Amino acid sequence: MKLTIWGAAKQVTGSMHLLQSHNYSILIDCGLDYEKETYQEENQYFPFDPASIDVVILTHAHIDHSGNLPTLLRMGFNGQILCTPPTADLTELLLMDSVNIFLSKQNKRARGKRVASGPKPLYLHKHVMDTVDRFVTVAFDKEFTIKEGITLRFIPVGHLLGAAAVVLNILEDGQEKRIAFTGDIGRKNYPVLVDPQPIPEVDYLVSESTYGGRLHSKDTTIEQKLVETINETCVKFPGRLIIPAFSIGRTQALVYSLNKIFSEGLLPPVKIFVDSPLAGFATDVYRKHHHLLNEESQDFYKRKGDEFEFEELSYVQDKRESISISNYHEPCIIISSAGMLEGGRIQDHLYHNIQNYYCTILFIGYCAKGTLGNRLLRGDPIVRLRHRDLMVFATIKQTDLLSGHGDHDDLLNTVKQQSPEKLKKVFLVHGENKSLDSLAAAIADAGYTVAIPEKGEVFEL
Structure with missing residues (x-):
């Protein structure tokens, strides 16, 4: 059995790992690598023949794990894509959104007309639909036979609805070998999502390391942080709280947390706008797969109804509604994407509020x-929006309490659930160098053999 790390090697994005046994090729994830400005050009080439891949296994929907699947199909892949049911639904939304981003970068307005200027899109809506047709969904904790001698099991890991660790049992030359890929590991007690489940004992483990060397804040809860920030921004003063949030995952966790706050009367009513059509579609997916949400969320639904709908909340759909928020002069909370402020409707809200002394921008x-x-976040006093340099008068804050990734201790404990005698090697991916080195040192200290692969490095297992 041969493992080749083709993506997320000594970096965070572009997860893609190739596992080969008896001339059968399994690709685990096929994400976009967007570490470089020219990422669209970089992602159109694969270091292997896409037609040679027999099956793809997708850990979860995020673009750095799923975003290059349509390119793989466009270049010749003709097999199945195995994932959980929520991952199939959310991936379709994210891939369609990815096409829209490609098209917006390709075209710009010049004297009222659209002219081609940017890179050619990696793929189009047609390629996304071709990809969706390849999805074969597998429930959590069910053994699925890929082919004779190779079985798959998805283990819930939190992080995002549908996210899973992949456990593969492979019979090779009369010997059974077991390898697991963590995907992205979530954290305990995260709003809406289940806690990560232990990964069964394996011979080899390919683990993410995003938060290696870093610990999440533990001295307060997300509800306490939100109450404090909303009270300072919208209750004591007639201000605006703007929260940049990714439409899928982060927004649903945030909305549920706000629902708990206002339903329990911890704050007087404040108008909340969720200004992201994609967030609305994603929330419908969360409703569709409601049985997979955590026990707290299920209990809230039984007692008080829909976790993602309450009196103070409005989902904004069309652009005209979005623009009209600027004319809402009462204190309010605006949740919009993208989370890093690179495009999306959030930029409109920033443009109108970055110089507002009564505005707070809370990064989550x-x-x-x-x-x-x-x-x-680093404190630049001037930023450029809509070709204008604007002074930053708004208050800038940040919290890691809604991060969907497990921290250093969570990652280390995931490894420690394995027997040091049975686990032959841990491969660390999906992290910056500092995080990789810190987590690798801790794993080695705990008595395990660990490697930090280079891109393209091959391991005989």
């Missing part, structure tokens, strides 16, 4: 270097 997720969100 990671902002990569070079993004507008990162520039605000």
